[in-house]
Amino acid sequence: MKVLFKKQLMDSKVEHQLRREIEIQSRMRHPSILRLFGYFHDSDKIYLILExxxxxxxxxxxxxxxxxxDKTASKHVADVASALHYCHTKNVIHRDIKPENLLLDLNGRIKVSDFGWSVHAPSGKRETLCGTLDYLPPEMVDGKQHxxxxxxxxxxVLAFEFLTGRPPFEAKNQxxxxxxxxNLDFTFPNYVSKEARDFITKLLLKDPKKRMDLLQVPLHPWITKYADKPLTNK
Structure with a gap:
């Protein structure tokens, strides 16, 4: 159960985000996405019934x-990739993937949560600057469509943070x-494996069209060498 205070939502002007989160997450059916079973409210609070x-x-x-x-990081990344690919087939962009928005079930498998910044985008293109600073892609930073x-x-970015404990573009200020x-200004610590480096550099590309397709993730050597099979819809 997730309890939200109506006054805080109104003061922060994020009521629309909550509505969108409920609308989108309640429709998601994937083993690596946290289920939202329903919600109810009283005069002060909103209650989300979550897996x-x-x-x-x-x-x-x-x-x-x-x-x-490598084993733990690649397993988690493969599960997130599977969940994101499912979202994209439903024309949903999550837009706020980060460790704080990922949960672990009893078996230690990933559950993607927090769809507050997500959007249903049948046209495929959006312009809103949103998400978390360290995870923003260059096109958002440059004010372009994404x-x-x-x-x-x-x-x-997530794979890099899993393996190093910090995001790749971390700096002293915004x-x-x-x-x-x-500028794609990041460096790998020496202990990061060559397979992981290749995986990350295939995703952290300035040109969105050149980034590795999520269907290629489970076929990449870093995943095939270290990870368990990702959870998918049957």
């Missing part, structure tokens, strides 16, 4: 271990982060 993710946030788990090994490949970029993103 239980017994092991909590990936963000907390990652902080606990500092960084994931499409579902913004999620592909975020998957590359301006410096934007500059690093637009």
């Amino acid at each position: 239980f993710a017994a092991k909590g946030e990936v963000f907390k788990d990652l902080n606990r271990v500092h960084r994931y090994d 499409n579902h490949t913004a999620d592909n970029w975020a998957l590359g 301006k410096e982060t934007y500059k690093k993103i637009t």
Whole structure:
């Protein structure tokens, strides 16, 4: 159960995001996406009835271990990629993939959650600057239109953070982060495997059209070498 206070939502002017989150997430049916079964409300609060993710946030788990090994990181990334591909087949762009918005079930498998920034985009193109600073793709930073490949970029950032414990374009302020993103200014620590480097660099490309297709993710050597088979709809 997720409890939200109406006054806080109105004060922050995010009521429309909650409506969109409920509309989109309640329709999602994928083993790596957190189920939203329904909602109800009273005079002060809104209650979301959500699938239980017994092991909590990936963000907390990652902080606990500092960084994931190839096996854990690739397994989680493969599950996120499978969930995102499903979203894209439904013309939904998540737009806020990050460790804080990923949960773990009792078996330690990923559950993508928090669809507050997601959008149903049948035309495929959007212009809103949204999401989390460290995960923004260059086209958003440059004020250009974006499409579902913004999620592909975020998957590359996520893989880097899983393996190193920090996002690739982290900087002391927003301006410096934007500059690093637009210049693709990042370096791999020595311990990152060659397969992981190749995987990440195929996603962190400035040209959205050149980013690795999510259908190619389970076929990439980093995934085939280290990961369990991703969860998919039967």
